[in-house]
Amino acid sequence: DIVMTQSPDSLAVSLGERATIHCRSSQGLFHSSHNKNYLAWYQQKPGQAPKLLIYWASTRESGVPERFSGAGSETYFSLTITSLEAEDVAVYYCQQYYSSPFTFGQGTKLEIK
């Protein structure tokens, strides 16, 4: 199974500042024949179901604010929120879909400093 490891486990950022969450996979997630990285990001607010933010490592889901962006390739990925808003307080998860079983990271809790 591919192991997904996120860092840090928790992060406190001031409103309006940049927040970056990292995700590392134990195997490469890039498929050269398709030129795609098989990675998604989700946001889970307290008491709610997860919400898809990004797929193919950098494609924003419809309706997701532009301040959310994904980057990276192969085994190293990041999710950046360029200007943190209060509503962004949540736990963020990465998920690989390169191979089954599809696995999630342990989550990163984002709070306001």
Place this chain on the structure above:
Amino acid sequence: QITLKESGPLLVKPTQTLTLTCTFSGFSVTTSGVGVGWIRQPPGRALEWLALIYWNDFKQYSSSLETRLSISKDSSKNQVVLTMTNVDPADTAMYFCAYSAYYYDSNGYHSWFESWGPGTLVTVSS
């Protein structure tokens, strides 16, 4: 608009079989390109993918739970059912079903989860 909702028992005794139902609207589980999956989350812990069923009845399971899981669909009722045998207190979790977007290539199915149900909390205790 796609919506999903999970239902099932709130409390299950150890060694029993857990049956969860996902009832959805806004799509058909027999339409090409559709998948429905189950993911769980123990209290205060991370997400864990369990199983997926696709429009063509292809199924995928978590490697660690494969021997205990079974997923099926009933297109006439717009439902997907997950059964888990021999439950243990460690199976106490919020169980989510989700609409899966996927990409199919020579290496098989590659799935992420576009829309989620609100979840149903299942407690395993005697």
